[in-house]
Amino acid sequence: MDTPKIIKLQTQDSVLTIAENDNLPFVVKRIFWLDNIEPGEIRGEHAHKTSQQLLICLKGSLSINLENTSHKTYSFKLSNANEALYMPPMHWGKITYSEPSTVLSVASDEYDEADYIRDYQVFKSIDPQSRGRATEV
Amino acid sequence: MDTPKIIKLQTQDSVLTIAENDNLPFVVKRIFWLDNIEPGEIRGEHAHKTSQQLLICLKGSLSINLENTSHKTYSFKLSNANEALYMPPMHWGKITYSEPSTVLSVASDEYDEADYIRDYQVFKSIDPQSRGRATEV
Numbered sequence: 001m002d003t004p005k006i007i008k009l010q011t012q013d014s015v016l017t018i019a020e021n022d023n024l025p026f027v028v029k030r031i032f033w034l035d036n037i038e039p040g041e042i043r044g045e046h047a048h049k050t051s052q053q054l055l056i057c058l059k060g061s062l063s064i065n066l067e068n069t070s071h072k073t074y075s076f077k078l079s080n081a082n083e084a085l086y087m088p089p090m091h092w093g094k095i096t097y098s099e100p101s102t103v104l105s106v107a108s109d110e111y112d113e114a115d116y117i118r119d120y121q122v123f124k125s126i127d128p129q130s131r132g133r134a135t136e137v
Numbered sequence: 138m139d140t141p142k143i144i145k146l147q148t149q150d151s152v153l154t155i156a157e158n159d160n161l162p163f164v165v166k167r168i169f170w171l172d173n174i175e176p177g178e179i180r181g182e183h184a185h186k187t188s189q190q191l192l193i194c195l196k197g198s199l200s201i202n203l204e205n206t207s208h209k210t211y212s213f214k215l216s217n218a219n220e221a222l223y224m225p226p227m228h229w230g231k232i233t234y235s236e237p238s239t240v241l242s243v244a245s246d247e248y249d250e251a252d253y254i255r256d257y258q259v260f261k262s263i264d265p266q267s268r269g270r271a272t273e274v
Contacts, residue, residue: 019167058241104195
């Protein structure tokens with residue numbers, strides 16, 4: 001199972017950061033961003049069965065906790081627009097914002113609600129070897 | 138020739154904006170962002186022979202002037218994270234920032250220096266029908 005990790009992105013100067021398919025762990029199919037996030041807001045609280053994601057904090061800062069199906073946990077703090085957190089599939093993520101922040105995420109797949117696990121009890125009950133198949137009908 | 142235009146992006150709530158290949162005018166091959174842009178900074182000042190781009194202002198605001206090879210000009214102001222400016226190829230762009238801003242751009246092609254026209258005099262001399270081929274060796 002892949003593990004979450006920080007990826008240093010290519011920069012051109014102190015302002016410009018570049019994320020190109022050639023330099024990323026997957027081909028980008030979906031991009032989304034969150035602006036005007038209020039301090040104290042909590043986001044995430046789901047896992048993906050197959051989709052991989054990169055999370056970049058463009059403004060402000062965030063704390064993220066990730067847990068895999070073996071209940072191993074990872075904690076990261078993001079506050080640098082040149083760093084991306086790689087989030088493998090089958091990791092439950094919880095993001096806490098302590099200041100106004102702007103966040104960018106790029107994903108390996110287009111939106112598919114069937115790829116989401118939104119119930120933490122369901123996630124916790126998944127056999128680490130199954131990669132989420134136990135939750136499928 | 139395509140013209141520059143504002144595209145309203147899909148939003149999920151007041152915070153989250155989504156850009157997916159299915160809803161964009163091209164398949165995303167490259168993403169880059171600029172943070173800590175200082176007021177008074179000028180960026181752009183080039184054209185692309187074939188690459189298309191979307192420009193999104195996530196924080197702050199910017200003014201952009203675009204000029205095509207027929208010397209028709211377009212002006213836009215961006216200050217909304219839910220709006221993208223579609224920039225066709227063969228448009229000279231000049232971006233002016235009047236406040237601290239964070240900007241996201243997605244492009245239809247990976248980086249290729251040969252796709253850039255960086256000399257305004259060269260750009261102005263291009264036959265509108267040639268789509269930049271006159272500048273190639």
